[in-house]
Amino acid sequence: MELWRIAVRAVVAYFYLFAVTRASGKSTISQATPFDFIVSLIIGDVIDDALWAEVSIAKFGAAAGSIVLCDLAVKMAVFRSRTLFRLVNGDPRVVLRDGAEDRDALRSEQLNEDDLEHLLREKGIDRRRWKDIHRALMELDHELSVIPIPAAEPATKAMKEQLP
Amino acid sequence: MKPLLGVLLAFALLLACSAVAVNLFADRALFVSPPDAVAEGFIREVMTKRWDRAREYLANPDSMTRAQLEELQSRLGEGENADAHTISRDAARAVVEVTVGTQTLRVALIWAEGWRVTESGMARQSI
Numbered sequence: 001m002e003l004w005r006i007a008v009r010a011v012v013a014y015f016y017l018f019a020v021t022r023a024s025g026k027s028t029i030s031q032a033t034p035f036d037f038i039v040s041l042i043i044g045d046v047i048d049d050a051l052w053a054e055v056s057i058a059k060f061g062a063a064a065g066s067i068v069l070c071d072l073a074v075k076m077a078v079f080r081s082r083t084l085f086r087l088v089n090g091d092p093r094v095v096l097r098d099g100a101e102d103r104d105a106l107r108s109e110q111l112n113e114d115d116l117e118h119l120l121r122e123k124g125i126d127r128r129r130w131k132d133i134h135r136a137l138m139e140l141d142h143e144l145s146v147i148p149i150p151a152a153e154p155a156t157k158a159m160k161e162q163l164p
Numbered sequence: 165m166k167p168l169l170g171v172l173l174a175f176a177l178l179l180a181c182s183a184v185a186v187n188l189f190a191d192r193a194l195f196v197s198p199p200d201a202v203a204e205g206f207i208r209e210v211m212t213k214r215w216d217r218a219r220e221y222l223a224n225p226d227s228m229t230r231a232q233l234e235e236l237q238s239r240l241g242e243g244e245n246a247d248a249h250t251i252s253r254d255a256a257r258a259v260v261e262v263t264v265g266t267q268t269l270r271v272a273l274i275w276a277e278g279w280r281v282t283e284s285g286m287a288r289q290s291i
Contacts, residue, residue, distance in 0.1 A: 023170025053198055054197060061175050
């Protein structure tokens with residue numbers, strides 16, 4: 001196959017994907033969910049067939065466009081319904097409660113104690129300071145949030161002013 | 165609703181570009197699969213014994229019986245590597261040579277809203 005045809009197909013596919021991605025209002029990569037990654041992989045496979053002319057550009061457009069449309073429709077529905085949001089994305093899960101790890105929650109998140117230790121160390125909390133944690137939650141984006149026990153929080157100026 | 169319309173608009177634009185290229189400028193290899201890719205795909209489906217999918221490449225899906233496809237497959241073997249190049253092409257017809265292992269097949273195609281394999285175009289050659 002002539003090289004220029006491959007180049008033109010690549011350019012057409014690029015601008016089409018650029019247009020549908022812009023139109024679908026994708027925000028930042030940091031907001032991407034694991035399913036966004038799967039959608040990207042599917043589109044990557046579809047574009048491969050288009051580049052090597054195994055399918056027509058119209059078929060590529062239909063396949064990639066349908067996937068983006070489906071993804072968009074689900075996202076819009078999730079945005080409007082709290083129930084659907086929880087069904088699709090799940091809930092943040094408490095993996096550490098008042099200094100003690102929740103083994104069932106860790107198992108559901110496919111984490112072991114070492115992983116939790118590692119994640120907390122990244123937050124500057126070593127094992128000895130787990131007792132200062134009120135809740136540690138595995139968020140929907142697989143980031144760990146830590147809520148300290150109020151007494152363990154560093155004192156602020158406002159607190160000092162409240163003292164008798 | 166605006167994003168949904170945006171995606172649909174992008175798709176409609178792509179379809180329009182494709183239709184203009186094919187119908188107005190007689191594109192037969194850029195926005196559509198060129199004849200060599202079609203012939204190669206057909207031979208690959210035959211080699212992997214996917215008869216129904218192979219028939220989708222034919223101008224007339226009933227023009228080749230299962231027995232004929234099996235006969236072609238037995239000649240080609242079960243490999244997956246097929247290499248095709250176009251011998252001749254105009255707006256309505258094309259001839260493609262497909263090499264599979266030590267064998268070369270000539271595949272004739274006609275344009276029918278996309279390139280389609282014609283059953284009469286199959287002729288075996290040894291190299």
